[in-house]
Amino acid sequence: MSGWLAIAGLGPGDDRLVTPEVSATLAEATDVVGYIPYVARIAPREGLTLHPSDNRVELDRARAALTMAATGKRVVVVSSGDPGVFAMASAVFEALEGREDWQTLDIRVLPGITAMLAAAAAAGAPLGHDFCCINLSDNLKPWDVIETRLRYAARADFAMAFYNPRSASRPEGFVKALATLLEECGPDRLITFARAVSTPDERLSTVTLGEATPEMADMRTVIIVGNSATRRVGRFVYSPRSVR
Amino acid sequence: MSGWLAIAGLGPGDDRLVTPEVSATLAEATDVVGYIPYVARIAPREGLTLHPSDNRVELDRARAALTMAATGKRVVVVSSGDPGVFAMASAVFEALEGREDWQTLDIRVLPGITAMLAAAAAAGAPLGHDFCCINLSDNLKPWDVIETRLRYAARADFAMAFYNPRSASRPEGFVKALATLLEECGPDRLITFARAVSTPDERLSTVTLGEATPEMADMRTVIIVGNSATRRVGRFVYSPRSVR
Numbered sequence: 322m323s324g325w326l327a328i329a330g331l332g333p334g335d336d337r338l339v340t341p342e343v344s345a346t347l348a349e350a351t352d353v354v355g356y357i358p359y360v361a362r363i364a365p366r367e368g369l370t371l372h373p374s375d376n377r378v379e380l381d382r383a384r385a386a387l388t389m390a391a392t393g394k395r396v397v398v399v400s401s402g403d404p405g406v407f408a409m410a411s412a413v414f415e416a417l418e419g420r421e422d423w424q425t426l427d428i429r430v431l432p433g434i435t436a437m438l439a440a441a442a443a444a445g446a447p448l449g450h451d452f453c454c455i456n457l458s459d460n461l462k463p464w465d466v467i468e469t470r471l472r473y474a475a476r477a478d479f480a481m482a483f484y485n486p487r488s489a490s491r492p493e494g495f496v497k498a499l500a501t502l503l504e505e506c507g508p509d510r511l512i513t514f515a516r517a518v519s520t521p522d523e524r525l526s527t528v529t530l531g532e533a534t535p536e537m538a539d540m541r542t543v544i545i546v547g548n549s550a551t552r553r554v555g556r557f558v559y560s561p562r563s564v565r
Numbered sequence: 566m567s568g569w570l571a572i573a574g575l576g577p578g579d580d581r582l583v584t585p586e587v588s589a590t591l592a593e594a595t596d597v598v599g600y601i602p603y604v605a606r607i608a609p610r611e612g613l614t615l616h617p618s619d620n621r622v623e624l625d626r627a628r629a630a631l632t633m634a635a636t637g638k639r640v641v642v643v644s645s646g647d648p649g650v651f652a653m654a655s656a657v658f659e660a661l662e663g664r665e666d667w668q669t670l671d672i673r674v675l676p677g678i679t680a681m682l683a684a685a686a687a688a689g690a691p692l693g694h695d696f697c698c699i700n701l702s703d704n705l706k707p708w709d710v711i712e713t714r715l716r717y718a719a720r721a722d723f724a725m726a727f728y729n730p731r732s733a734s735r736p737e738g739f740v741k742a743l744a745t746l747l748e749e750c751g752p753d754r755l756i757t758f759a760r761a762v763s764t765p766d767e768r769l770s771t772v773t774l775g776e777a778t779p780e781m782a783d784m785r786t787v788i789i790v791g792n793s794a795t796r797r798v799g800r801f802v803y804s805p806r807s808v809r
Contacts, residue, residue: 337589340678342581379806405685407806411693414803424799430686432678434584441649442674449655451714453697453723462808470695470721477717478710479697555668559658562623562651564706 326390326426328410330403330433331362335519338434346431347397354386355399355409363399377460379412387416387423403435407456407484436543437482440515443525445557447513447545450564452480457487459494467494468501475505480551480560483544487535496535502546503530511547511558514538527558570634570670572654574647574677575606579763582678590675591641598630599643599653607643621704623656631660631667647679651700651728680787681726684759687769689801691757691789694808696724701731703738711738712745719749724795724804727788731779740779746790747774755791755802758782771802 327346332338347353352370353363360373374382383398390396400408410430417424441448453474459467474481487495502510508531516524516539526537530546538544551560571590576582591597596614597607604617618626627642634640644652654674661668685692697718703711718725731739746754752775760768760783770781774790782788795804 332584335586337586338584338676340576340582340584342579345581403682403686405682405690405692407693410686410690411803411806414689414693414798414801415805417798417801421799428801430690432582432682432686434676434678435682438647438649438676438679442647442654442676445658446649446654446674448649448698449651449658451697451699453695453718453721454692455695461806466722466808470723473717473721474697477697477714477721479714554658554661555665557658557661557672559655561659562655562705564710 323427324390324393324395326386326396326398326413326428327431328398328400328404328413328429329431330408330435331359331399331401332434333402333436333439333519334517338439338519340431340433343431343433349395350397351395352389353397353399354382359399359401379409380416383409383413383416386413387426390426391423403433404430405432406435406454436484436518437545439518440513440543440545443515443518443523444513444527444545446559447547447551448480448482448560449562450480450548450560452482454482454484456484457494457498458485459491464494464497468497471498471501472505475502478548480548481546485540486538486542486544488540492535495538499530499533499535506530506546511551511553513545513558514542515545516542518543527553567671568634568637568639570630570640570642570657570672571675572642572644572648572657572673573675574652574679575603575643575645576678577646577680577683577763578761582683582763584675584677587675587677593639594641595638596633596640597643598626598640603643603645623653624660627653627657627660630657631670634670635667644677647677648674649676650679650698680728680762681789683762684757684787684789687759687762687767688757688771688789690803691791691795692724692726692804693806694724694792694804696726698726698728700728701738701742702729703735708738708741712741715742715745716749719746722792724792725790729784730782730786730788732784736779739782743774743777743779750774750790755795755797757789757802758786759789760786762787
Protein backbone atom coordinates (compact mmCIF):
# COMPACT_ATOMS: atom_id res chain seq x y z
CA MET A 322 0.00 0.00 0.00
CA SER A 323 1.49 3.33 -0.96
CA GLY A 324 1.09 6.28 1.35
CA TRP A 325 0.30 9.88 0.53
CA LEU A 326 0.08 13.27 2.17
CA ALA A 327 -2.69 15.80 1.53
CA ILE A 328 -2.50 19.29 3.02
CA ALA A 329 -6.14 20.30 3.23
CA GLY A 330 -8.04 23.48 4.01
CA LEU A 331 -11.18 23.11 6.15
CA GLY A 332 -12.46 26.61 5.39
CA PRO A 333 -13.36 29.19 8.04
CA GLY A 334 -15.60 27.03 10.23
CA ASP A 335 -18.95 26.18 8.63
CA ASP A 336 -18.94 22.61 7.29
CA ARG A 337 -20.88 23.82 4.23
CA LEU A 338 -17.67 25.63 3.24
CA VAL A 339 -15.55 22.45 3.19
CA THR A 340 -15.01 21.41 -0.43
CA PRO A 341 -16.15 17.96 -1.58
CA GLU A 342 -12.51 17.30 -2.58
CA VAL A 343 -11.39 17.75 1.03
CA SER A 344 -14.29 15.67 2.42
CA ALA A 345 -13.56 12.81 0.00
CA THR A 346 -9.86 12.88 0.87
CA LEU A 347 -10.58 12.84 4.60
CA ALA A 348 -12.83 9.80 4.03
CA GLU A 349 -9.81 7.89 2.63
CA ALA A 350 -7.31 8.97 5.29
CA THR A 351 -5.73 6.75 7.93
CA ASP A 352 -4.27 9.69 9.88
CA VAL A 353 -5.19 13.33 10.43
CA VAL A 354 -2.58 15.75 11.76
CA GLY A 355 -3.03 19.36 12.85
CA TYR A 356 -3.50 22.05 15.44
CA ILE A 357 -5.88 20.92 18.20
CA PRO A 358 -9.00 22.99 17.29
CA TYR A 359 -8.76 22.03 13.61
CA VAL A 360 -8.38 18.30 14.29
CA ALA A 361 -11.38 18.64 16.64
CA ARG A 362 -13.49 19.39 13.55
CA ILE A 363 -12.84 15.89 12.11
CA ALA A 364 -15.41 13.24 13.07
CA PRO A 365 -13.72 10.17 14.61
CA ARG A 366 -14.27 6.88 12.81
CA GLU A 367 -12.92 3.30 12.76
CA GLY A 368 -9.52 3.17 11.05
CA LEU A 369 -8.74 6.85 11.47
CA THR A 370 -6.15 8.09 13.97
CA LEU A 371 -6.30 11.74 14.99
CA HIS A 372 -3.03 13.48 15.90
CA PRO A 373 -3.82 16.88 17.43
CA SER A 374 -0.82 19.03 18.36
CA ASP A 375 -0.27 22.43 19.89
CA ASN A 376 0.33 25.71 18.12
CA ARG A 377 3.85 26.82 17.06
CA VAL A 378 5.14 23.31 16.38
CA GLU A 379 4.40 23.47 12.66
CA LEU A 380 7.71 22.02 11.47
CA ASP A 381 7.61 19.11 13.93
CA ARG A 382 4.04 18.41 12.87
CA ALA A 383 5.01 18.51 9.19
CA ARG A 384 7.87 16.06 9.76
CA ALA A 385 5.65 13.70 11.72
CA ALA A 386 3.10 13.74 8.89
CA LEU A 387 5.77 13.11 6.22
CA THR A 388 7.25 10.27 8.26
CA MET A 389 3.85 8.58 8.43
CA ALA A 390 3.20 9.05 4.69
CA ALA A 391 6.63 7.55 3.94
CA THR A 392 5.64 4.40 5.84
CA GLY A 393 2.47 3.92 3.78
CA LYS A 394 -0.11 5.90 5.76
CA ARG A 395 -2.69 8.08 4.04
CA VAL A 396 -2.18 11.32 5.91
CA VAL A 397 -4.17 14.57 5.85
CA VAL A 398 -2.63 17.65 7.43
CA VAL A 399 -5.56 19.96 8.22
CA SER A 400 -5.51 23.75 8.40
CA SER A 401 -8.42 26.10 8.82
CA GLY A 402 -9.12 28.28 5.80
CA ASP A 403 -6.75 27.57 2.92
CA PRO A 404 -3.57 25.60 3.68
CA GLY A 405 -1.47 27.86 1.45
CA VAL A 406 -2.37 31.15 3.19
CA PHE A 407 -0.51 31.52 6.52
CA ALA A 408 -1.09 27.84 7.25
CA MET A 409 0.54 24.42 7.05
CA ALA A 410 1.52 24.07 3.37
CA SER A 411 4.69 26.20 3.64
CA ALA A 412 5.76 24.30 6.76
CA VAL A 413 5.44 20.97 4.94
CA PHE A 414 7.52 22.21 1.99
CA GLU A 415 10.11 23.61 4.39
CA ALA A 416 10.30 20.16 5.99
CA LEU A 417 11.11 18.71 2.53
CA GLU A 418 14.36 20.73 2.33
CA GLY A 419 17.32 18.37 2.20
CA ARG A 420 15.07 15.29 2.29
CA GLU A 421 15.10 13.82 -1.22
CA ASP A 422 13.40 10.68 0.09
CA TRP A 423 10.37 12.76 1.10
CA GLN A 424 10.36 14.96 -2.03
CA THR A 425 9.17 12.08 -4.21
CA LEU A 426 6.20 11.24 -2.01
CA ASP A 427 2.65 11.74 -3.30
CA ILE A 428 1.97 15.20 -1.82
CA ARG A 429 -1.03 17.33 -2.77
CA VAL A 430 -2.35 20.66 -1.52
CA LEU A 431 -6.17 20.89 -1.40
CA PRO A 432 -7.35 24.51 -1.43
CA GLY A 433 -9.98 25.87 0.94
CA ILE A 434 -12.00 29.01 1.59
CA THR A 435 -9.50 31.26 3.35
CA ALA A 436 -10.78 33.56 6.10
CA MET A 437 -10.49 36.80 4.13
CA LEU A 438 -12.78 35.50 1.36
CA ALA A 439 -15.43 34.46 3.88
CA ALA A 440 -15.07 37.80 5.70
CA ALA A 441 -15.31 39.77 2.47
CA ALA A 442 -18.41 37.81 1.43
CA ALA A 443 -20.06 38.48 4.80
CA ALA A 444 -19.35 42.22 4.49
CA GLY A 445 -20.15 42.62 0.78
CA ALA A 446 -17.21 42.88 -1.62
CA PRO A 447 -14.41 44.95 -0.03
CA LEU A 448 -11.79 42.87 -1.90
CA GLY A 449 -13.48 43.46 -5.24
CA HIS A 450 -10.48 45.39 -6.56
CA ASP A 451 -6.68 44.90 -6.24
CA PHE A 452 -5.72 43.97 -2.69
CA CYS A 453 -3.01 42.56 -0.47
CA CYS A 454 -2.94 40.10 2.37
CA ILE A 455 -0.60 40.54 5.34
CA ASN A 456 0.02 38.42 8.44
CA LEU A 457 0.29 40.95 11.29
CA SER A 458 1.98 38.50 13.63
CA ASP A 459 5.63 39.30 14.21
CA ASN A 460 6.45 35.81 15.46
CA LEU A 461 8.22 34.98 12.19
CA LYS A 462 9.25 38.38 10.86
CA PRO A 463 10.50 41.66 12.31
CA TRP A 464 7.92 44.39 12.91
CA ASP A 465 9.83 46.71 10.55
CA VAL A 466 8.92 44.46 7.64
CA ILE A 467 5.24 44.65 8.57
CA GLU A 468 5.33 48.42 8.88
CA THR A 469 7.09 48.81 5.52
CA ARG A 470 4.52 46.58 3.85
CA LEU A 471 1.63 48.53 5.36
CA ARG A 472 3.05 51.79 4.02
CA TYR A 473 3.69 50.45 0.50
CA ALA A 474 0.26 48.82 0.44
CA ALA A 475 -1.39 52.10 1.39
CA ARG A 476 0.57 54.00 -1.27
CA ALA A 477 -0.37 51.39 -3.87
CA ASP A 478 -3.99 52.00 -2.77
CA PHE A 479 -4.56 48.29 -2.23
CA ALA A 480 -7.46 47.10 -0.11
CA MET A 481 -5.81 45.05 2.65
CA ALA A 482 -6.69 41.88 4.52
CA PHE A 483 -4.92 41.20 7.81
CA TYR A 484 -4.55 37.81 9.49
CA ASN A 485 -3.55 37.29 13.15
CA PRO A 486 -3.96 40.96 14.02
CA ARG A 487 -3.66 40.66 17.77
CA SER A 488 -2.94 38.17 20.52
CA ALA A 489 -2.72 38.39 24.29
CA SER A 490 1.07 37.93 24.08
CA ARG A 491 1.63 40.78 21.61
CA PRO A 492 -1.11 43.40 21.98
CA GLU A 493 1.14 46.32 20.97
CA GLY A 494 1.64 45.36 17.32
CA PHE A 495 -1.90 46.11 16.25
CA VAL A 496 -1.80 49.46 18.10
CA LYS A 497 1.16 50.41 15.90
CA ALA A 498 -0.51 49.03 12.76
CA LEU A 499 -3.62 51.13 13.34
CA ALA A 500 -1.49 54.25 13.88
CA THR A 501 0.42 53.61 10.64
CA LEU A 502 -2.79 53.05 8.69
CA LEU A 503 -4.37 56.19 10.11
CA GLU A 504 -1.32 58.19 9.08
CA GLU A 505 -1.21 56.73 5.56
CA CYS A 506 -4.92 56.42 4.76
CA GLY A 507 -6.62 59.10 6.88
CA PRO A 508 -9.51 58.83 9.37
CA ASP A 509 -12.35 58.22 6.88
CA ARG A 510 -11.03 54.96 5.42
CA LEU A 511 -13.36 52.00 6.08
CA ILE A 512 -12.15 49.07 8.17
CA THR A 513 -14.09 45.86 8.74
CA PHE A 514 -13.51 43.62 11.75
CA ALA A 515 -14.77 40.12 10.96
CA ARG A 516 -14.60 37.69 13.86
CA ALA A 517 -15.11 33.92 13.53
CA VAL A 518 -16.97 34.27 10.22
CA SER A 519 -19.34 31.40 9.37
CA THR A 520 -19.36 30.10 12.97
CA PRO A 521 -21.98 30.70 15.71
CA ASP A 522 -19.55 33.31 17.16
CA GLU A 523 -19.55 35.42 13.98
CA ARG A 524 -19.42 39.14 14.63
CA LEU A 525 -19.03 41.71 11.89
CA SER A 526 -18.42 45.42 12.28
CA THR A 527 -17.38 48.14 9.84
CA VAL A 528 -16.16 51.50 11.13
CA THR A 529 -13.74 54.18 9.94
CA LEU A 530 -10.04 54.16 10.83
CA GLY A 531 -10.78 57.24 12.98
CA GLU A 532 -13.26 55.17 15.00
CA ALA A 533 -11.25 51.93 15.14
CA THR A 534 -9.70 50.81 18.43
CA PRO A 535 -7.24 47.95 19.04
CA GLU A 536 -9.61 45.90 21.21
CA MET A 537 -11.98 45.52 18.25
CA ALA A 538 -9.63 42.70 17.12
CA ASP A 539 -8.48 39.41 18.60
CA MET A 540 -6.80 36.30 17.15
CA ARG A 541 -10.09 35.04 15.69
CA THR A 542 -10.55 38.29 13.76
CA VAL A 543 -9.71 38.94 10.15
CA ILE A 544 -9.52 42.62 9.24
CA ILE A 545 -10.23 44.21 5.89
CA VAL A 546 -9.20 47.80 5.21
CA GLY A 547 -10.73 49.29 2.10
CA ASN A 548 -8.94 51.18 -0.64
CA SER A 549 -9.59 54.90 -1.17
CA ALA A 550 -12.76 54.16 -3.15
CA THR A 551 -14.27 51.50 -0.89
CA ARG A 552 -17.76 52.59 0.15
CA ARG A 553 -20.97 51.56 1.86
CA VAL A 554 -24.18 50.85 0.01
CA GLY A 555 -27.11 49.88 2.23
CA ARG A 556 -25.76 47.40 4.79
CA PHE A 557 -22.86 46.35 2.55
CA VAL A 558 -19.26 47.48 1.96
CA TYR A 559 -17.72 47.14 -1.47
CA SER A 560 -14.75 48.23 -3.57
CA PRO A 561 -15.80 49.47 -7.01
CA ARG A 562 -14.46 47.65 -10.04
CA SER A 563 -13.22 50.81 -11.75
CA VAL A 564 -10.48 53.32 -11.06
CA ARG A 565 -10.96 56.58 -12.90
CA MET B 566 -43.05 33.88 -1.87
CA SER B 567 -40.15 36.17 -1.08
CA GLY B 568 -37.26 36.35 -3.47
CA TRP B 569 -33.56 36.44 -2.81
CA LEU B 570 -30.27 36.95 -4.59
CA ALA B 571 -27.13 34.89 -3.97
CA ILE B 572 -23.85 35.81 -5.62
CA ALA B 573 -22.03 32.50 -5.75
CA GLY B 574 -18.52 31.35 -6.59
CA LEU B 575 -18.23 28.12 -8.59
CA GLY B 576 -14.49 27.72 -7.95
CA PRO B 577 -11.87 27.32 -10.68
CA GLY B 578 -13.53 24.53 -12.68
CA ASP B 579 -13.52 21.15 -10.92
CA ASP B 580 -16.95 20.40 -9.43
CA ARG B 581 -15.20 18.95 -6.36
CA LEU B 582 -14.16 22.52 -5.56
CA VAL B 583 -17.74 23.85 -5.46
CA THR B 584 -18.74 24.30 -1.81
CA PRO B 585 -21.79 22.45 -0.45
CA GLU B 586 -23.23 25.88 0.43
CA VAL B 587 -23.20 26.90 -3.23
CA SER B 588 -24.59 23.55 -4.41
CA ALA B 589 -27.44 23.71 -1.87
CA THR B 590 -28.27 27.27 -2.90
CA LEU B 591 -28.30 26.39 -6.60
CA ALA B 592 -30.68 23.53 -5.81
CA GLU B 593 -33.21 26.07 -4.45
CA ALA B 594 -32.83 28.63 -7.23
CA THR B 595 -35.46 29.53 -9.82
CA ASP B 596 -33.02 31.53 -11.96
CA VAL B 597 -29.28 31.45 -12.65
CA VAL B 598 -27.59 34.48 -14.18
CA GLY B 599 -24.00 34.83 -15.40
CA TYR B 600 -21.38 34.89 -18.10
CA ILE B 601 -22.03 32.19 -20.73
CA PRO B 602 -19.25 29.68 -19.79
CA TYR B 603 -20.10 29.86 -16.08
CA VAL B 604 -23.84 29.33 -16.59
CA ALA B 605 -22.91 26.39 -18.84
CA ARG B 606 -21.56 24.65 -15.73
CA ILE B 607 -25.07 24.54 -14.16
CA ALA B 608 -27.08 21.39 -14.91
CA PRO B 609 -30.52 22.23 -16.35
CA ARG B 610 -33.53 21.04 -14.37
CA GLU B 611 -37.30 21.52 -14.21
CA GLY B 612 -38.17 24.87 -12.63
CA LEU B 613 -34.79 26.46 -13.25
CA THR B 614 -34.28 29.14 -15.89
CA LEU B 615 -30.74 29.79 -17.08
CA HIS B 616 -29.84 33.33 -18.19
CA PRO B 617 -26.41 33.27 -19.85
CA SER B 618 -25.05 36.64 -20.99
CA ASP B 619 -21.94 37.90 -22.69
CA ASN B 620 -18.81 39.33 -21.10
CA ARG B 621 -18.52 43.06 -20.23
CA VAL B 622 -22.21 43.52 -19.43
CA GLU B 623 -21.76 43.02 -15.69
CA LEU B 624 -23.90 45.96 -14.57
CA ASP B 625 -26.79 45.08 -16.87
CA ARG B 626 -26.60 41.49 -15.66
CA ALA B 627 -26.60 42.63 -12.02
CA ARG B 628 -29.66 44.83 -12.59
CA ALA B 629 -31.52 42.03 -14.34
CA ALA B 630 -30.77 39.69 -11.42
CA LEU B 631 -31.90 42.26 -8.83
CA THR B 632 -35.08 42.94 -10.80
CA MET B 633 -35.94 39.23 -10.76
CA ALA B 634 -35.19 38.90 -7.03
CA ALA B 635 -37.42 41.91 -6.34
CA THR B 636 -40.31 40.14 -8.05
CA GLY B 637 -39.96 37.04 -5.86
CA LYS B 638 -37.52 34.89 -7.82
CA ARG B 639 -34.72 32.97 -6.12
CA VAL B 640 -31.76 34.13 -8.15
CA VAL B 641 -28.15 32.95 -8.18
CA VAL B 642 -25.57 35.08 -9.95
CA VAL B 643 -22.68 32.75 -10.73
CA SER B 644 -19.01 33.66 -11.08
CA SER B 645 -16.07 31.36 -11.49
CA GLY B 646 -13.67 31.33 -8.56
CA ASP B 647 -14.81 33.61 -5.74
CA PRO B 648 -17.51 36.18 -6.53
CA GLY B 649 -15.70 38.86 -4.49
CA VAL B 650 -12.36 38.66 -6.35
CA PHE B 651 -12.57 40.40 -9.75
CA ALA B 652 -16.03 38.95 -10.29
CA MET B 653 -19.73 39.75 -10.00
CA ALA B 654 -20.16 40.81 -6.34
CA SER B 655 -18.84 44.35 -6.82
CA ALA B 656 -21.04 44.80 -9.88
CA VAL B 657 -24.14 43.81 -7.90
CA PHE B 658 -23.32 46.27 -5.10
CA GLU B 659 -22.64 49.00 -7.66
CA ALA B 660 -26.10 48.31 -9.09
CA LEU B 661 -27.59 48.93 -5.62
CA GLU B 662 -26.35 52.54 -5.61
CA GLY B 663 -29.34 54.90 -5.48
CA ARG B 664 -31.81 51.98 -5.36
CA GLU B 665 -33.10 51.82 -1.78
CA ASP B 666 -35.80 49.39 -2.88
CA TRP B 667 -33.11 46.89 -3.89
CA GLN B 668 -30.86 47.54 -0.86
CA THR B 669 -33.30 45.82 1.52
CA LEU B 670 -33.51 42.62 -0.55
CA ASP B 671 -32.14 39.35 0.85
CA ILE B 672 -28.68 39.42 -0.75
CA ARG B 673 -25.88 37.06 0.20
CA VAL B 674 -22.38 36.47 -1.17
CA LEU B 675 -21.27 32.82 -1.14
CA PRO B 676 -17.49 32.51 -1.24
CA GLY B 677 -15.64 30.16 -3.57
CA ILE B 678 -12.13 28.89 -4.29
CA THR B 679 -10.60 31.75 -6.25
CA ALA B 680 -8.17 30.92 -9.06
CA MET B 681 -5.00 32.05 -7.25
CA LEU B 682 -5.64 29.65 -4.35
CA ALA B 683 -6.11 26.72 -6.71
CA ALA B 684 -3.04 27.76 -8.69
CA ALA B 685 -0.93 28.13 -5.55
CA ALA B 686 -2.08 24.72 -4.31
CA ALA B 687 -1.17 23.10 -7.64
CA ALA B 688 2.31 24.66 -7.54
CA GLY B 689 3.03 24.16 -3.83
CA ALA B 690 2.67 27.19 -1.56
CA PRO B 691 3.98 30.30 -3.34
CA LEU B 692 1.41 32.46 -1.48
CA GLY B 693 2.52 31.13 1.91
CA HIS B 694 3.73 34.54 3.02
CA ASP B 695 2.35 38.10 2.59
CA PHE B 696 1.10 38.66 -0.95
CA CYS B 697 -0.99 40.86 -3.22
CA CYS B 698 -3.50 40.22 -5.93
CA ILE B 699 -3.74 42.46 -9.00
CA ASN B 700 -6.05 42.43 -12.01
CA LEU B 701 -3.76 43.15 -14.99
CA SER B 702 -6.62 44.10 -17.27
CA ASP B 703 -6.72 47.81 -18.02
CA ASN B 704 -10.34 47.74 -19.14
CA LEU B 705 -11.45 49.43 -15.90
CA LYS B 706 -8.33 51.27 -14.75
CA PRO B 707 -5.49 53.19 -16.41
CA TRP B 708 -2.25 51.29 -17.05
CA ASP B 709 -0.35 53.79 -14.86
CA VAL B 710 -2.23 52.51 -11.80
CA ILE B 711 -1.23 48.94 -12.63
CA GLU B 712 2.41 49.89 -13.10
CA THR B 713 2.50 51.85 -9.83
CA ARG B 714 1.00 48.91 -7.97
CA LEU B 715 3.51 46.48 -9.47
CA ARG B 716 6.40 48.68 -8.35
CA TYR B 717 5.08 49.15 -4.79
CA ALA B 718 4.28 45.44 -4.52
CA ALA B 719 7.83 44.56 -5.57
CA ARG B 720 9.32 47.02 -3.06
CA ALA B 721 7.09 45.62 -0.31
CA ASP B 722 8.49 42.20 -1.30
CA PHE B 723 5.00 40.76 -1.66
CA ALA B 724 4.44 37.58 -3.60
CA MET B 725 1.97 38.57 -6.32
CA ALA B 726 -0.98 36.91 -8.01
CA PHE B 727 -2.18 38.30 -11.35
CA TYR B 728 -5.62 37.80 -12.86
CA ASN B 729 -6.50 38.47 -16.52
CA PRO B 730 -2.87 38.91 -17.54
CA ARG B 731 -3.36 38.94 -21.29
CA SER B 732 -6.06 38.95 -23.94
CA ALA B 733 -6.05 39.04 -27.72
CA SER B 734 -7.39 42.63 -27.64
CA ARG B 735 -4.64 43.95 -25.32
CA PRO B 736 -1.48 41.88 -25.74
CA GLU B 737 0.87 44.77 -24.92
CA GLY B 738 -0.02 45.19 -21.24
CA PHE B 739 1.59 41.97 -20.10
CA VAL B 740 4.74 42.77 -22.11
CA LYS B 741 5.06 45.96 -20.07
CA ALA B 742 4.22 44.17 -16.81
CA LEU B 743 6.97 41.61 -17.36
CA ALA B 744 9.48 44.37 -18.12
CA THR B 745 8.53 46.24 -14.93
CA LEU B 746 8.80 43.07 -12.83
CA LEU B 747 12.18 42.19 -14.35
CA GLU B 748 13.44 45.67 -13.52
CA GLU B 749 12.13 45.60 -9.94
CA CYS B 750 12.72 41.95 -9.00
CA GLY B 751 15.66 40.83 -11.16
CA PRO B 752 15.97 37.86 -13.53
CA ASP B 753 16.14 35.07 -10.91
CA ARG B 754 12.71 35.66 -9.36
CA LEU B 755 10.37 32.69 -9.80
CA ILE B 756 7.14 33.08 -11.80
CA THR B 757 4.45 30.41 -12.14
CA PHE B 758 2.03 30.33 -15.07
CA ALA B 759 -1.05 28.34 -14.06
CA ARG B 760 -3.55 27.79 -16.84
CA ALA B 761 -7.08 26.43 -16.31
CA VAL B 762 -6.18 24.87 -12.97
CA SER B 763 -8.38 21.94 -11.89
CA THR B 764 -9.78 21.47 -15.43
CA PRO B 765 -8.70 18.94 -18.09
CA ASP B 766 -6.79 21.82 -19.75
CA GLU B 767 -4.61 22.47 -16.68
CA ARG B 768 -1.05 23.43 -17.51
CA LEU B 769 1.46 24.53 -14.92
CA SER B 770 4.91 25.96 -15.51
CA THR B 771 7.40 27.71 -13.23
CA VAL B 772 10.32 29.61 -14.73
CA THR B 773 12.42 32.63 -13.76
CA LEU B 774 11.51 36.18 -14.78
CA GLY B 775 14.58 36.07 -17.02
CA GLU B 776 13.08 33.10 -18.86
CA ALA B 777 9.46 34.30 -18.92
CA THR B 778 7.88 35.39 -22.20
CA PRO B 779 4.51 37.08 -22.77
CA GLU B 780 3.00 34.21 -24.74
CA MET B 781 3.27 31.95 -21.69
CA ALA B 782 0.04 33.64 -20.52
CA ASP B 783 -3.48 33.93 -21.87
CA MET B 784 -6.85 34.90 -20.36
CA ARG B 785 -7.24 31.48 -18.73
CA THR B 786 -3.91 31.88 -16.93
CA VAL B 787 -3.33 33.02 -13.37
CA ILE B 788 0.22 34.09 -12.66
CA ILE B 789 2.05 33.94 -9.35
CA VAL B 790 5.33 35.78 -8.89
CA GLY B 791 7.26 34.79 -5.79
CA ASN B 792 8.78 37.10 -3.22
CA SER B 793 12.57 37.36 -2.84
CA ALA B 794 12.67 34.19 -0.70
CA THR B 795 10.35 32.00 -2.80
CA ARG B 796 12.17 28.82 -3.76
CA ARG B 797 11.86 25.39 -5.29
CA VAL B 798 11.99 22.18 -3.30
CA GLY B 799 11.65 19.01 -5.35
CA ARG B 800 8.83 19.62 -7.86
CA PHE B 801 7.22 22.30 -5.68
CA VAL B 802 7.50 26.09 -5.27
CA TYR B 803 6.93 27.69 -1.88
CA SER B 804 7.38 30.91 0.06
CA PRO B 805 8.97 30.35 3.48
CA ARG B 806 6.98 31.36 6.53
CA SER B 807 9.83 33.39 8.06
CA VAL B 808 11.60 36.60 7.14
CA ARG B 809 14.94 36.96 8.87
